[in-house]
Amino acid sequence: MDTLRGFALLLLCQSAGEALSRGLHLPLPGPVLGLLVLLGLLQLPAVRAPVAAAAEPLLQHLSLLFVPVGVGVVTHLGLVGQFGGRMLAVIVLSTWAGLLVTALVLRALSPADAEATA
């Protein structure tokens, strides 16, 4: 029951986020505003157990949710054929750059971690 209540809460927050985003013409997408609404609601102890029950399984299987979009690559086979190698090079190199910069900045600014890995 907690799971269902939690899922209803997630959807209510997302709906509130969509309403805010459209109603006030905010540049933030609805689900992101919903995330912020839920962060506020989590101050109330009563919502925590239901939210945990719905959020944990959803986030645990997060990677499954990207499959339908990933399969969408079949609709861009023309572009892939034309620029595939270059697009892959861009994605690989920029992802490595992002991974490294994040890791190095965080390590440089966290003395405890630097000691642990030294």
Add this chain to the structure above:
Amino acid sequence: MQNVVELWVYLSATPLFGLTATLSVYVLTQAVYVRLEHAPWANPVLWTVVALALLLAATGTSYPSYFSGAQFIHFLLGPAVVALAWPLWQRRAELRRRALPLLAAALAGGAVAAGSAVAIGWALGLPGEVLASLAPKSVTAPVAMGIAAQLGGIPALAAVFAVLTGLVGAVSAKYLFDALRIDSPEVRGFALGTASHGVGAARALQVHPDAGAYAALALGLQVVLAALLMPLVLPFLKLF
């Protein structure tokens, strides 16, 4: 034989096909992945996408007819973004304590990932609409689509780039970090969540609980930061 063909034509046109195929193939690849002790190259999203793309090609099923079923899974991305509030809230004390380093790392990593993608893409001569679709690739797919649309990119292509970015991180980060001796699970997880969002975070969650928590934290931060900063950077990007 005639009946089998008719049955296939009927079944493949209903949402049942896309939903069943997605879920069954994912369950299979996930089982193989677990069996191979979470080897990065055996990433279940990667192999599910490959298998489904081949299945669609082999059966002559169009993407829209596949998506009529798969949309039920796709829809859950919205509530999943909202659900990121939970790991953020759980780690709020840590987030407050390490706010500055975490924010600095998230900003620097996000900016470098997006900036280097556009710069390398431009240097390699990719067309403008592809560049605009590459810019938000480190943000999770549903948010990336919105950003790409505002930049004049192709939302569906941006989503594919976002998923590919996640896969590159999930498949290669372990080797990259091992080679450079970045050992702390928190740092590794945070970098995965920042530079390769949901698919990377999912990988971190499977490998180490601390890495997973920091990946979820980074994912949530990246979504909020990108959405907040996008309107500020937008006019500048439109100059290109």
